[in-house]
Amino acid sequence: MKVFSKVLAALVIGTVLGLCLTWFAVVRGSMPGGVSDGPWKTNLLIGNTGGDMATRASVAVHGLLALNRSETVYYTTGTDSAGNKLDGACTYRIAGRDPATRWWSITAYAADDYLIPNPAHRYSVSKTSVVHEADGTFIATVSPKPAPQNWIATVGARYSLTLRLYNPDPAVVRDPAHATLPSIVKERCP
Amino acid sequence: MKTLEWIGWIVLTLVIAFAVHVASVRYLPNAIMHIAMNKMGTANQMHHAKRPDETSRGVVRPSPDLLYSACPFDLSKGTLEVQAPVPPNTYWSVSAFDSETNNFFALNDKQIGGQPLELLLLPPHGGQEPAMHIAGQLVVRAPTQHGLVLFRTLINDEKNFAKIDAVRRQATCALSGAPRKGTSRGG
Numbered sequence: 385m386k387v388f389s390k391v392l393a394a395l396v397i398g399t400v401l402g403l404c405l406t407w408f409a410v411v412r413g414s415m416p417g418g419v420s421d422g423p424w425k426t427n428l429l430i431g432n433t434g435g436d437m438a439t440r441a442s443v444a445v446h447g448l449l450a451l452n453r454s455e456t457v458y459y460t461t462g463t464d465s466a467g468n469k470l471d472g473a474c475t476y477r478i479a480g481r482d483p484a485t486r487w488w489s490i491t492a493y494a495a496d497d498y499l500i501p502n503p504a505h506r507y508s509v510s511k512t513s514v515v516h517e518a519d520g521t522f523i524a525t526v527s528p529k530p531a532p533q534n535w536i537a538t539v540g541a542r543y544s545l546t547l548r549l550y551n552p553d554p555a556v557v558r559d560p561a562h563a564t565l566p567s568i569v570k571e572r573c574p
Numbered sequence: 575m576k577t578l579e580w581i582g583w584i585v586l587t588l589v590i591a592f593a594v595h596v597a598s599v600r601y602l603p604n605a606i607m608h609i610a611m612n613k614m615g616t617a618n619q620m621h622h623a624k625r626p627d628e629t630s631r632g633v634v635r636p637s638p639d640l641l642y643s644a645c646p647f648d649l650s651k652g653t654l655e656v657q658a659p660v661p662p663n664t665y666w667s668v669s670a671f672d673s674e675t676n677n678f679f680a681l682n683d684k685q686i687g688g689q690p691l692e693l694l695l696l697p698p699h700g701g702q703e704p705a706m707h708i709a710g711q712l713v714v715r716a717p718t719q720h721g722l723v724l725f726r727t728l729i730n731d732e733k734n735f736a737k738i739d740a741v742r743r744q745a746t747c748a749l750s751g752a753p754r755k756g757t758s759r760g761g
Contacts, residue, residue: 390583391586393587394583394587394590395590397587397590398586398587398588398589398590398591398593399590399591399594401587401588401590401591401594401595402590402591402592402594402595402597403595403598405591405595406594406595406598406599406602409595409599410599410602431677437596437599437600438599440674440675440676441599441600441602443603443675444603444606444607444674444675445602445606448606448607448610448633448634448675449610449633449669449671449677449722450677451669451677451680452677452680455667455669455680455682486665487665487728487730489637489639491635491637491638491639493635497634497635498628498630498631498634498635498636499626499627499628499630499636499638500628501628502628505627505628505638507627507638508637508638508639510639512639512730512731513639513732546635548637550665551665551682551684
């Protein structure tokens, strides 16, 4: 009976330890193959076939059903260009030129990885919806209060942004760490 | 003696922890894919998801500018036939993922060159090899029996939303010889 309870204890503790290890290594941990371009981060392994067991698990958790990078490059950030965490109560200005790609979009996601509820349905700006400045650049506003144009709505909580580049130019596919991407600057907080 | 016994129990616990860790990493993609496929609905039928908004909970981080249609497949009873028209003047792609989440096939509107999609997805082992390759028909062998075919269609102009949505809802999938069914077709 004593041996039985010891085996049971080893099984329970071992299982919990093993699952914790997986949680921290794969689910919470950052993926191998990550590169940065300013605040924007992407992963060279997303959409790849094969790879080792740990990489595949990581891709399944962080990039389920994502396409490989010749089809789409996905950049994500939880910080502004100064490296500070994005705060849904603050106003940010995203400015730059259209990235070198057939089509692009910038979308805000809540901490649960789903779209942020807002009555105006302003979840994103894209190459086709954005209003450009006279010099060809664009300025988008990410804030809880409506902006006159190129507005992405947030609520007063942490969030992250995804920049999608569909059919990116070959230079971006080759070297996603050195693409020309928009900057994210905090303008004000309440 | 007591110390040795304790070391034995600790080693056993660590061996179990390692085995559980390896097994959970190995099968995590299968579990994630299984859940995603179940959320989408019946196998071997096309499911046209509504335009993503804040209530969408199918897959994490959906794009609100894309329309997604998905066909979870089960090739245990044969070959899957997938057919779809390609909406003009916008980004469109079809991709296929195996039960371990690997993307084993992808094709976009530029690559297909204006032709409608005619895709035959063969089971991993055996199954019927097509006697001939009919012009314009793609034949792909799936690495696993279960998986998912996913269509993405870009809404590149809000004014054309109804038109783009109507075209992407014409995509169908069915096992060879089975009647073609789709959910929310024309809706």
